[in-house]
Each structure stands twice: as structure tokens, then as C-alpha cells.
Amino acid sequence: MVDNPMASHSEMADISLAVHQGVDGLILSGETACGPFYKEAVQLASQVCVKGETHINHLKNYNYIEEQMWKAKETRKIAQVVSSCAVKAGLDLNASLIVSFTVKGFTAFQLAKYRPRPLVLAITRSKQTAMYCDLGYGIKSVLVEDSPDDDEKTIIKKYFPPSQ
Numbered sequence: 001m002v003d004n005p006m007a008s009h010s011e012m013a014d015i016s017l018a019v020h021q022g023v024d025g026l027i028l029s030g031e032t033a034c035g036p037f038y039k040e041a042v043q044l045a046s047q048v049c050v051k052g053e054t055h056i057n058h059l060k061n062y063n064y065i066e067e068q069m070w071k072a073k074e075t076r077k078i079a080q081v082v083s084s085c086a087v088k089a090g091l092d093l094n095a096s097l098i099v100s101f102t103v104k105g106f107t108a109f110q111l112a113k114y115r116p117r118p119l120v121l122a123i124t125r126s127k128q129t130a131m132y133c134d135l136g137y138g139i140k141s142v143l144v145e146d147s148p149d150d151d152e153k154t155i156i157k158k159y160f161p162p163s164q
Contacts (some may be wrong), residue, residue: 007044015045019052022061022115024137036155058117059091065114083110090118097121101152105133112136123155 018026026049028041035041066084069076075135083100090098095118100108115137122133124140130141144155 002127003035005040006074007041012044012048015048016052019049020056022137024135056115056117058115062087062091079107080110082105084114087111087114089118090116099123099156101155102129102133105129108133108139108141109136112139 006119009069015026025031025043028045033041049131069080069084086098086100089095098111098116099120099121100111101123102108103124105122105124108120111120120136120139122130122139123144124133124141125144127143130143133139143156
């Protein structure tokens, strides 16, 4: 899309393939991003990504990643096992959200590793962790006020009041 407002078949196929391979982000090359059709290039890349994500088989991805984890025969951390179970439950229940309270972002990224259909909401008190989590696939961070008296239940009620 450097000299033409329309993308070639190969350009769209490259973006689609990257989405199916599970990329966290997509960067347009300098020529495309700075060319005369940069707005069209970004809009098209976004449309192809969104459309491509609708065709991802999340259960197949989950099963494949779990299989690879078992083949590695490494001792798994508690957060890894809980994340695996949360993603599987989210898939089974067709959930729209998985909530993770995180200090450094480890649990949120363990959830995102499975490329779950539900959005991963990373709740943290650290601005640095919030910015870090926002870089991950399917993770949206929420920075909460630093109040040692707030437990998880209070935080959820405070920032996510029940819908009327």
C-alpha cells in the first residue's frame, strides 16, 4: 500500500496469517506507515485483524498450548495452573471477561498466553504493571487506587458496580 490505496492479496494474507499465528501486535513498515495512504493502510490492517480474530478456534489453541506444556514436563507454578483452568472455564461458559488481580502482570500474561476469547482484565495498583499489561494480547488493565484496606471484593464493587 505504498503507491496504491488498495492492498494486494499478499499483503492482506500476511496480516491474516500473523493474526492466526497469534501475534500480540502488528507494525506497518516505514514505507506503508509514512506513505500517502497511511490512514487507509492502518484502517485496512485493523479490519483484517478484527475479521481474522473471528475465525480463531480458541478451544483448539487452548488444547494445543496445554499439550505443549505437558510435553515440556516442567513443574508448573500455581498461577499457571489456575490461569489454565480459568481460560478453560471461560471457554466452556462462553464468558466475556476473565478478571485477574496482579502485582507484576505475571498472571495476566499467563491467561493471555492461551489467547482466550474472553477479554483478560488485569486489575493492579501499579502504573508500570498497567502499562506493561496493556501491551499483551487481549489484556486490558485497570489501575486502582492504592488502598491497603481494599480487598478484591471491595475493588470490584468500587470500580465495577452491579448493572441496574
